[in-house]
Amino acid sequence: xxxxxxxxxxxxxxxxxxxxxxxxxxxxxxxxxxxxxxxxxxxxxxxxxxxxxxxxxxxxxxxxxxxxxxxxxxxxxxxxxxxxxxxxxxxxxxxxxxxxxxxxxxxxxxxxxxxxxxxxxxxxxxxxxxxxxxxxxxxxxxxxxxxxxxxxxxxxxxxxxxxxxxxxxxxxxxxxxxxxxxxxxxxxxxxxxxxxxxxxxxxxxxxxxxxxxxxxxxxxxxxxxxxxxxxxxxxxxxxxxxxxxxxxxxxxxxxxxxxxxxxxxxxxxxxxxxxxxxxxxxxxxxxxxxxxxxxxxxxxxxxxxxxxxxxxxxxxxxxxxxxxxxxxxxxxxxxxxxxxxxxxxxxxxxxxxxxxxxxxxxxxxxxxxxxxxxxxxxxxxxxxxxxxxxxxxxxxxxxxxxxxxxxxxxxxxxxxxxxxxxxxxxxxxxxxxxxxxxxxxxxxxxxxxxxxxxxxxxxxxxxxxxxxxxxxxxxxxxxxxxxxxxx
Amino acid sequence: xxxxxxxxxxxxxxxxxxxxxxxxxxxxxxxxxxxxxxxxxxxxxxxxxxxxxxxxxxxxxxxxxxxxxxxxxxxxxxxxxxxxxxxxxxxxxxxxxxxxxxxxxxxxxxxxxxxxxxxxxxxxxxxxxxxxxxxxxxxxxxxxxxxxxxxxxxxxxxxxxxxxxxxxxxxxxxxxxxxxxxxxxxxxxxxxxxxxxxxxxxxxxxxxxxxxxxxxxxxxxxxx
Numbered sequence: 001x002x003x004x005x006x007x008x009x010x011x012x013x014x015x016x017x018x019x020x021x022x023x024x025x026x027x028x029x030x031x032x033x034x035x036x037x038x039x040x041x042x043x044x045x046x047x048x049x050x051x052x053x054x055x056x057x058x059x060x061x062x063x064x065x066x067x068x069x070x071x072x073x074x075x076x077x078x079x080x081x082x083x084x085x086x087x088x089x090x091x092x093x094x095x096x097x098x099x100x101x102x103x104x105x106x107x108x109x110x111x112x113x114x115x116x117x118x119x120x121x122x123x124x125x126x127x128x129x130x131x132x133x134x135x136x137x138x139x140x141x142x143x144x145x146x147x148x149x150x151x152x153x154x155x156x157x158x159x160x161x162x163x164x165x166x167x168x169x170x171x172x173x174x175x176x177x178x179x180x181x182x183x184x185x186x187x188x189x190x191x192x193x194x195x196x197x198x199x200x201x202x203x204x205x206x207x208x209x210x211x212x213x214x215x216x217x218x219x220x221x222x223x224x225x226x227x228x229x230x231x232x233x234x235x236x237x238x239x240x241x242x243x244x245x246x247x248x249x250x251x252x253x254x255x256x257x258x259x260x261x262x263x264x265x266x267x268x269x270x271x272x273x274x275x276x277x278x279x280x281x282x283x284x285x286x287x288x289x290x291x292x293x294x295x296x297x298x299x300x301x302x303x304x305x306x307x308x309x310x311x312x313x314x315x316x317x318x319x320x321x322x323x324x325x326x327x328x329x330x331x332x333x334x335x336x337x338x339x340x341x342x343x344x345x346x347x348x349x350x351x352x353x354x355x356x357x358x359x360x361x362x363x364x365x366x367x368x369x370x371x372x373x374x375x376x377x378x379x380x381x382x383x384x385x386x387x388x389x390x391x392x393x394x395x396x397x398x399x400x401x402x403x404x405x406x407x408x409x410x411x412x413x414x415x416x417x418x419x420x421x422x423x424x425x426x427x428x429x430x431x432x433x434x435x436x437x438x439x440x441x442x443x444x445x446x447x448x449x450x451x452x453x454x455x456x457x458x459x460x461x462x463x464x465x466x467x468x469x470x471x472x473x474x475x476x477x478x479x480x481x482x483x484x485x486x487x
Numbered sequence: 488x489x490x491x492x493x494x495x496x497x498x499x500x501x502x503x504x505x506x507x508x509x510x511x512x513x514x515x516x517x518x519x520x521x522x523x524x525x526x527x528x529x530x531x532x533x534x535x536x537x538x539x540x541x542x543x544x545x546x547x548x549x550x551x552x553x554x555x556x557x558x559x560x561x562x563x564x565x566x567x568x569x570x571x572x573x574x575x576x577x578x579x580x581x582x583x584x585x586x587x588x589x590x591x592x593x594x595x596x597x598x599x600x601x602x603x604x605x606x607x608x609x610x611x612x613x614x615x616x617x618x619x620x621x622x623x624x625x626x627x628x629x630x631x632x633x634x635x636x637x638x639x640x641x642x643x644x645x646x647x648x649x650x651x652x653x654x655x656x657x658x659x660x661x662x663x664x665x666x667x668x669x670x671x672x673x674x675x676x677x678x679x680x681x682x683x684x685x686x687x688x689x690x691x692x693x694x695x696x697x698x699x700x701x702x703x704x705x706x707x708x709x710x711x
Contacts, residue, residue, distance in 0.1 A: 261574065264574070265548060265573040265574070268573035269573060273504070273506040273510055274595075275595040276510035276513075276514060276595070276596075276598055279514075279598040280513055280598055282660060282705075283517070283598060283599070283656075284517070284659060284660075302506060
């Protein structure tokens with residue numbers, strides 16, 4: 001069952017119950033009123049009749065000039081007086097009783113008690129009445145005791161109260177009709193209101209279905225300010241979270257795919273040369289010395305390239321899978337170590353390294369940080385002309401260790417700057433390969449910097465050189481904790 | 488390599504990796520073709536439009552205009568193109584062939600595979616060698632007949648193909664695996680013993696016992 005149907009039926013049932021109860025109460029009240037009114041009228045008329053009869057008996061005595069009428073004379077006077085009373089629509093019949101016996105015709109529906117059978121036992125005989133239904137409709141029989149000439153009589157009257165009952169029935173019918181109409185009108189209004197209020201639910205479920213179907217950009221717009229709007233907001237948050245996660249996953253998958261494709265290319269290119277030239281050497285019956293040397297030279301060169309590529313790939317894998325243990329690393333000492341390690345390489349290109357560092361400590365993996373600085377310096381070396389100079393400088397700055405690696409070499413064109421961090425990207429391919437590059441140096445650096453919670457910027461001008469500014473969080477600083485938290 | 492002058496097709500090699508370009512050039516020369524190298528897509532388009540090439544070997548990954556771009560531009564010209572690519576995705580291959588390429592060779596490839604594919608592409612365009620000649624043996628690829636000193640010799644289809652491979656690759660050391668691949672196809676999962684049997688029959692039928700030599704642990708070579 002739908003929600004609106006449930007709300008509607010529930011409220012409708014409650015409403016019908018309320019109106020029915022109210023109607024019932026009202027009908028009861030009216031019934032009481034009508035009944036009281038009928039009874040009142042009947043009793044009033046009966047008392048009036050009783051007085052008339054009494055008066056009739058007294059006037060008979062006075063006419064006869066007696067002090068007292070005997071019982072039979074009184075009876076006769078009373079009966080005469082009573083029978084002179086006219087019956088009408090209301091008063092159907094009347095009769096007199098004395099000592100439980102009718103003086104004349106008995107009245108229909110008169111019981112023994114009403115006839116006064118028990119009066120002798122009672123201290124004060126009371127007025128009795130009874131309501132009944134018969135062929136004449138609703139009938140009220142009343143019995144009123146009175147005394148005349150020291151005789152105890154009872155006047156019994158039969159009244160028709162059908163008119164009152166009819167009026168009551170008409171009133172009740174109207175009441176029921178009114179309550180039904182009110183209930184129906186209320187129900188109709190209720191349907192409209194409930195459906196209007198629940199209309200946003202359709203929107204919600206439609207949008208939810210669309211989101212589930214993969215359209216993660218879908219958003220709900222509900223401004224009603226009620227619980228549904230709150231739910232819509234929650235669903236929007238949910239959709240946004242899913243969208244972000246999916247995009248993240250897609251990006252990761254995309255970059256992994258690109259990485260794999262590039263790696264395949266980078267591996268197959270040297271392999272193609274190696275296989276081809278080796279094949280040529282093997283196929284031919286006689287290979288001139290000069291040709292053999294050239295082919296073998298190329299094979300060796302391309303094999304070196306593969307070796308360098310696999311080395312870098314292994315390094316990258318190692319960084320990704322390394323169980324990172326961060327320990328305090330003294331930067332000035334680290335600088336010296338790196339400078340010593342790279343010295344033979346720099347000597348080969350007659351390059352001079354200026355290195356200085358203010359005392360500071362970062363939390364990190366010593367080997368990875370060394371590899372990081374080495375890679376940056378190696379890049380600087382490859383870009384520099386023979387006889388030039390490289391600078392490696394460090395200083396603390398606002399909770400960060402700021403490390404600059406500067407060369408005065410070729411520089412990187414502005415159009416290439418945003419691409420250099422991509423794996424396997426080389427600004428000058430043939431030149432980079434001759435220098436033994438695999439295009440993975442910055443990728444490696446990026447990984448190391450990332451797991452240390454740092455960042456780096458590249459500033460370069462063609463012909464003037466390149467400045468790498470590296471930021472690592474200082475040990476014990478807030479940035480360190482933030483970075484560790486984020487990592 | 489043989490006396491038929493028709494073999495010297497002129498091939499344009501579009502490849503930006505210098506070593507691979509050199510290797511392809513050396514391999515094509517081995518097959519008796521002349522070639523020209525070009526390392527840039529846009530330049531290649533100009534060269535192809537200026538004409539004079541029987542076949543284009545086109546690398547897909549080129550700086551600037553890539554191989555597919557080059558192909559799109561020269562598709563109107565009736566020059567057969569073979570793509571060379573390190574990309575192994577099927578979609579790349581399909582795209583290359585849809586653009587109208589004759590064939591698609593995945594890197595790395597063997598020298599003989601390249602020669603075989605080039606030969607097939609040229610032959611399909613009627614630029615291949617219809618008659619191969621070796622001493623008194625003539626093999627007509629068009630009519631599928633072989634004569635020795637003018638006398639027809641009956642060969643089975645595989646023997647015919649094997650003879651063609653030997654005649655086209657004279658003086659080269661051909662391993663049993665390569666022969667199997669070139670004659671029976673790369674997908675054929677047969678035994679190298681099959682090759683020995685067919686070589687034996689060729690020797691008998693064509694009197695090549697002393698020319699079609701066995702190279703220990705390597706394979707066979709048809710001496711010039």
